[in-house]
Amino acid sequence: MSPQEVYNSRAEEFRAQAERRQKLSNRLSMGRLITFAGGLILFVSLSTVSVVAAIAVLVVSLIMFAWMVISYQVTERQRNHFRHLEEINRLEIRCLDGDFSGHKSGEEYAERDHPYTYDLDIFGRTSLFQLICRTTSKPASDLLAGYLKQPASEAEIMSRQEAVVELTPMIGWRQELITIGCQNAGAVNDPSALMRWLGSDDLFRNRRREKTVILCLSILALVSIALVIAGFPAVLLAPVFTVNFIVYFTRFRKITKLHEQVSRSSDLLRTYSSAIGMIEKEEFRAGKLKMLQGSLRGVTDASGQIRTLARLVNRLDSRLNVLVSIPLNLLFFTDIRFCLALEEWKGQHAGRIPGWFAAMAEFEALSSFANLAYNNPSWVFPEIVPDFFTFRAANMGHPLIPEKRRINNDFESSGQGKTVLITGSNMSGKSTFLRTCGINTVLALAGAPVCASSFSLSHVRIHSSMRISDSLEENISSFYAELRRLRSVITEAEKDPRVFLLLDEILRGTNSNDRFTGSVALIKQLVGYGTVSMVATHDLRLAELSKDIQVKIDNYHFDVKISGEELFFDYKLTPGVCSS
DSSP, X not given: OOHHHHHHHHHHHHHHHHHHHHHHHHHHHHHHHHHHHHHHHHHHHHHTTOHHHHHHHHHHHHHHHHHHXXXXXXXXXXXXXXXXXXXXXXXXXXXXXXXXXXXXXXXXXXXXXXXXXXXXXXXXXXOHHHHHOOOOSXXXXXXHHHHHHSOOOHHHHHHHHHHHHHHTTOHHHHHHHHHHHHHTTTSOOOTHHHHHHHTSOOXXXXXXXXXXXXXXXXXXXXXXXXXXXXXXXXXXXXXXXXXXXXXXXXXXXXXXXXXXXXXXXXXXXXXXXXXXXXXXXXXXXXXXXXHHHHHHSSSSOHXXXXXXXXXXXXXXXXXXXXXXXXXXXXXXXXXXXXXXXXXXXXXHHTTTHHHHHHHHHHHHHHHHHHHHHHHOTTOBOOEEXXXXXXXXXXXXXXXXXXXXXXXXXXEEEESSSEEEEEEEOTTSSHHHHHXXXXXXXXXXXXTOOBSSSEEEEEOOEEEEEOOOOOBTTTTBOHHHHXXXXXXXXXXXXXXXXXXXXXXXXXXXXXXXXXXHHHHHHHHHHHHHHTOEEEEEESOGGGGGGGGOTTSEEEEEEEEXXXXXXXXXXXXXXXXXXXXX
């Protein structure tokens, strides 16, 4: 079946499952009411006949009521689970139709001054990140953004490709991983405060002494209460509770500080624990996946230890309930006990947490690439070639254009120190083609599949100068902004010629003569460094540079056809210079 058929089938299956759970939930809800009310009525009715029978009926009713409450909660969790799975598949169907607005946009990762992400629509609304991202945790989203911002090494690209190939058909497992994050969507999703606590110094330095002190005082308080119950005067409790209060108060600032560091992270930890538990249970073959899983299956059970930390944090959060917290702390020093348990846990496992979270994040990021591969079965994993420069693509299209409207092109360029010059009119497709080459290069160097039927590429660094605008904040014009951008491009080419440059309408902010003179000078300079650049331009005079034997120019163009008063664009890349 096609991806669309699979998603439709799964969405309908999960909808039916959710509806069945909803009906069961309604019956259980009504059953709770009937059981509770019926039990009370029978208790009152039988109490005048037989107290034993009345109590027996009440106990049975309460047991049935408790069972129904628990069954209702389980059924509601299952219903929500299937609702989330249905929504995930509905969103994928929309994504296949070209609407991926239901996923994270990654606007927080957008950088106007990044070498290429702003020009190539890597982040933001209708961006490559929004097309790919299926992560639910912040560490995973951060990691995926890093994949798209910085090319991986050749070895890392190969290992990611192998992992993605294995994860691609595992649609059920991947969607369950997403669902775990969706179920706690309201939870805090930033572990940075927790990570800072893990790296901080302990507030309770001598835990053994603290445990001894609070144990002795707790025993003394219980003995005092027992004596008062036995008939001793209640005034006996006053000095005991006074001492307990003083001991607790002297530790209050430490307790509050620790609580602020871990507060309300229990839901986050439970979510991460469930996700890591899924990863631990699965069997993988790809080397990278086995290595990541191995870091979770070390000396201790990662998911179990994180679940323990979640319980400890949740218990400390209970201090927010003052009515319960005050008596428990005066008797048993629960806040201090939980703080000591947290610091003891930190001492044993703090060093492993970053690795556990990183492994989970990498699984989520690779699963996002796998989802992209599953949604686009005609796409291929690129071949990374060692020589510089090779770019060879067949049926290459722009990933953000829906397949029904996408026009694919073949393109090939090899050899260093050359410029690919693309001429054509406005709206003919020059800028889109530059972005097509750039965005597929980003995918290739991140270890993801690319929008082509075959694709070979050298390992390069991408730099672009395409989308230039002025800045009132920095008080600079668009022309000066472009000069700064070109200066950075030249600096990168000076450092290392293995740069792939994408330049759209060089020096557009000045007059035509200066633009031509400056463009010629820039192209010659870049060719001299040995870099490879793709330049889109309206200026057909630049194509004459191909006559200069010192400058390697490959001319391509996008044509426009005129019929009466209508313009027609076929968006097909053609060798040679534009003639219309």
